[in-house]
Amino acid sequence: MASKNININLKIWRQKNANAKGNMETYKLDNVSTDSSFLEMLDQLNEQLINERKEPIAFDHDCREGICGMCSLYINGEAHGPDRAVTTCQLHMRKFKDGETIYVEPWRAKAFPVIKDLVVDRSAFDRIQQAGGFVSVNTSGRTMDANAIPIPKHDADKAFEAAACIGCGACVASCVNASAMLFVSAKVSQLALLPQGKVEARDRVLNMVRTMDEEGFGNCTNTGACAVECPKEISLDNIARMNREFLKAAITSEA
Amino acid sequence: MSILDSKIPEGHISKKWTDYKDHLKLVAPNNRPKIDVIVVGTGLAGSSAAASLGEMGYNVKAFCFQDSPRRAHSIAAQGGINAAKNYQNDGDSIFRLFYDTIKGGDYRAREANVHRLAEVSGNIIDQCVAQGVPFAREYGGLLDNRSFGGTQVQRTFYAAGQTGQQLLLGAYSALSRQIGLGRVKMYNRHEMLDIVKVDGKARGIIARNLVTGEIERHSAHAVIIASGGYGNVYFLSTNAMGSNVTAAWKIHKQGALFANPCFVQIHPTCIPVHGTNQAKLTLMSESLRNSGRIWVPKKKEDAEAIRAGKLKPTAIAEDDRDYFLERRYPAFGNLVPRDVASRAAKERCDAGYGIEANDTNEGVYLDFSSEIKSKGRQAAFAAGNHNPSEEEIISLGKKWVESKYGNLFQMYEKITDENPYETPMKIYPAVHYTMGGVWVDYNLQSTIPGCFVAGEANFSDHGANRLGASALMQGLADGYFVLPYTVSDYLANEIRTGAIPTNTPEFDEAEQRVNDQINKFLNTNGTKSVDYYHKKLGLIMWNKVGMGRNEQGLKEAIAEIAQLKEEFHQNVYVPGASNEMNPQLEKAMRVADFIELGQLMAIDALQRKESCGGHFREEYQDAEGETLRDDENFKFVGAWEYKGDDINNEELHKEALNYEFIKIAARNYK
16 A cells, blocks of 8 residues: 555557557656556656657546546556556556556547547547437526426436446447447437437437447447446446337337 | 726616516527637536527537547536525525525625526526436435535535536537537637737637647637636646636736636645645545544644554544534534635644645545444434344445445545545545636626636636535536526627628737747747646645735745746747647646736735635634634725736726625634
């Protein structure tokens, strides 16, 4: 438990821009506190690079408390690294050994092109949301009273568990097919479980799945890797639920 | 009349907003597509404003520096959102929420704005539920509530410890819908670097595309700034790494007054600092104070033994613990407002009772063992076991705690490697929220016509201290329920203007200012990184413009920051080029603004010779160490006008605060 300092070797993907060819570069970093987060370790490396007049490594990050979904990183062959149920910003260096060599790569998926170094473009996720990840209600505030429709606690809790998705893309990065099924099914499930979302459930699932396919994500072959690496432990049940929703929508005609 | 016209409508407080709204000008639906509106920032205020204005039919362009609007830092809010629904039938009302917020802000907020906030609070919950926000519910299927600091009712709605996330995803879904319909054009990975004024009015912005480095011109008939607060002036805060004051500070430099910059909220329950490479601090939701008891050892030798690792907190007997909040404030106990709780923790640590083995021994305990026992016993009884064993009680109690706070406990364990179900959490105050911000009138319009400011970026609703679960409320109130009316009123005069061209001298000039700054940074070629200076600024601010402030320290801070500013501009090293993704350049531009604002915060704290809310001047306290306000001389909003590069030259304008409907009194939580 007590903190100590370790020395590590890093092999990190460097790529100047979207069109450049990238490669793994080797770095040595000493005196890393085991209390540091993985990103604080990268801050330390960048500070060292800047002091050596070298170009620091670009990586996405923002809240640093595991909720914004901005940080990514494929660490030693796993999305968000070796710990479970955490994002990279919550991964701590106490999970690594003194003298260890750590491999750091960007998310790899056709739908997530690399922008620079470890930064990828995840705007495909936004476009899937724009295709149907909402309830079509205007923001007048003049809806009905919030307690007008009681929702069974069980449904509300399930909807909340699905809604906990942070949209980081670890599911896609972990999948051999680069499938976005876990991400899409989480939003479809959240809204399908709530009475407010049921009205548009049919169109929602058809539109979101169509956009997912158009964006170049692969198909799901039920390996389950996504749910293992998901920092928010989104369940595979959501994929099953989305498949049911999709099938129901696909085989029935519009009323 | 001073240049500060608050435009507060006449009439009884409970009628002001309704009457005023009924008489605002409108823009007909056929005219709205001819009008452009820019929204900077996509947190709760920005997303909700952009979605609402897009829905109405305006052409909206929204900007965020993150890779998606869903990342904005509203997402990290944990505990909840207040609304005067009185679902719990415990005597809540719009007036009580209004009163609690004014009192919580230590009588330094505007009555009319705060009342409006309380009035629309109920609609926010209705709106969010309609959007599919999964709030916590009771077994009957109705919405659950909990308590937050500074109140004696249960009016806080929540979604586990992820309320901000769920609300932001709700607003993001409304925004996404408008983007999909083509009513809002979204610019991700773009940072606003200046405002463009034409004939004194806000007419556009200069933004940098953070992927290509391209400098872009965007014109509009109105500009809304919803870029959040400035807590990162302190380097270490609970803000996101990218949270910055640049949009707000740039409009300040172009004529928008900046109000009450010294009002900063230091949140009592954050994980203590652990080392010099630490980049940010993590909040542990205030909701934990519903169930946790805050204490330090009664004996100094126990505190010393704990710091030395020779004694465990669980080994300290009940009688040897000092539950200092319960001792000092029996009426509110652990649920006193944030500023009060923070100062009390600092007082104990300064006196030598801190329990954390960091440089400054800054840390106190937040202990759940009493709650685990009491909830465990309840759960056993509810399950028909009227004679539960100690083990059964503790096991059931832990389950109850997990269901309420599971994600927070997990987050704590990941960061600290300690199990808070077994040993008390260690916590200490950290910079969290800024009550100060751009001065706005009742319409949320700044002193630049056509430039509106919403959410944490403005100063308007929280006075000198914000109550927990009120930031989310304000962000959504501003965006969904205030700006659509007041911005339309302004735009009613713009229906004949036509599209604003960007090939004009005003745009040339603003773009030149941005390019000059970028080139200067890239050519300075000094020896120290941006973070080096940011950390230095943070230390000055924390030590001298932090939880306790005094005249000497503030004067030193002002001089030290001026010196730091000079060094920064002479000796910073910014690697890379302007025409590429360059995070160091982005940071340099932000830190330049933090340094200037930091100086203004110290200047503002120096002029405010009183203690109120989060602003504690050590010279002004009563015999028991509580804040001593000076209503005769300081019952005003202090709004600063930019007067050129030397921040010492900024001019103070005062907006007097009138309390017509609330009797102003000493704030008492005892």
